Amino acid sequence: MANSARLGGLVGLAGLAGLAAAALAGGVAKPAIGALPVFVLVSLSLVVGLSTAASP
Amino acid sequence: MVGQIGPLVQVGRKKSALAFHVVGGVAGGATIGVVLGFAGLLLRAAIGDTLDTLFVVVVPAALLYAAAVDLGVLRVRPITWERQTPGSWPCSLGHYPGIFGWGFDLGLGITTRIPYQSLLVLPLAAFLSGDLGTAVAITAVYGASRAIAVVAAVSTADDYAAACDAIQTRVLPLKRLVGSTALVIAALIVIS
Numbered sequence: 001m002a003n004s005a006r007l008g009g010l011v012g013l014a015g016l017a018g019l020a021a022a023a024l025a026g027g028v029a030k031p032a033i034g035a036l037p038v039f040v041l042v043s044l045s046l047v048v049g050l051s052t053a054a055s056p
Numbered sequence: 057m058v059g060q061i062g063p064l065v066q067v068g069r070k071k072s073a074l075a076f077h078v079v080g081g082v083a084g085g086a087t088i089g090v091v092l093g094f095a096g097l098l099l100r101a102a103i104g105d106t107l108d109t110l111f112v113v114v115v116p117a118a119l120l121y122a123a124a125v126d127l128g129v130l131r132v133r134p135i136t137w138e139r140q141t142p143g144s145w146p147c148s149l150g151h152y153p154g155i156f157g158w159g160f161d162l163g164l165g166i167t168t169r170i171p172y173q174s175l176l177v178l179p180l181a182a183f184l185s186g187d188l189g190t191a192v193a194i195t196a197v198y199g200a201s202r203a204i205a206v207v208a209a210v211s212t213a214d215d216y217a218a219a220c221d222a223i224q225t226r227v228l229p230l231k232r233l234v235g236s237t238a239l240v241i242a243a244l245i246v247i248s
Contacts, residue, residue: 013204032100032185033108033190034248036244036245037111037245038185038190038193040240040244040245040248041115041178041194041241042197044174044178044237045178045198045201046197046198047234048172048174048175048178048198049204050202052205
């Protein structure tokens, strides 16, 4: 149970950090492609990255 | 990676070793982001706002292809290569540099085996965004989250072989999750 909570906490922190990065890149920098595409692509990075722990 | 890094961090300072891995992941992701971001800026200088149109067409199309392959709808040979992060690095480079190097190599995303086709869309999108900050955000978050996933698995596992087996049994559901996410994101980019 403690391990699951720790795992969830770490993954949650990674998610928050990723979304903060997306907000910074998409909101502050005002990219030409728009903030939403940046936000969703960073979210995809987060999902793909967190899903590849088993890969060599 | 969990099976390789897990036993290694049993010797020495575990938290330092795992921190080196995460820093390596962020550095690897940021490095490729800077390269792709500059390349994208050059492309934007050459073709101007046409790049934004190119982005809106090519990235969702690539996401649709990736989602179809990852979801198992499109049965084609996935684009991938066989290279893996060299297991000898902690011996040849030293303990911490080797663990940092593993993070860096994996954080680059495109130098090792491609587990999901959706992963290939990330460097493509970073390049076609034509914006340095966007490119670095996309790739650095990938590098960081991939390293953090390894750290999370290593930190919580008691038996690394069993942890690897447990992760392997979840590869198919994870592939579907990634494919579904790619599909939703393709739609969001088109309607944005």
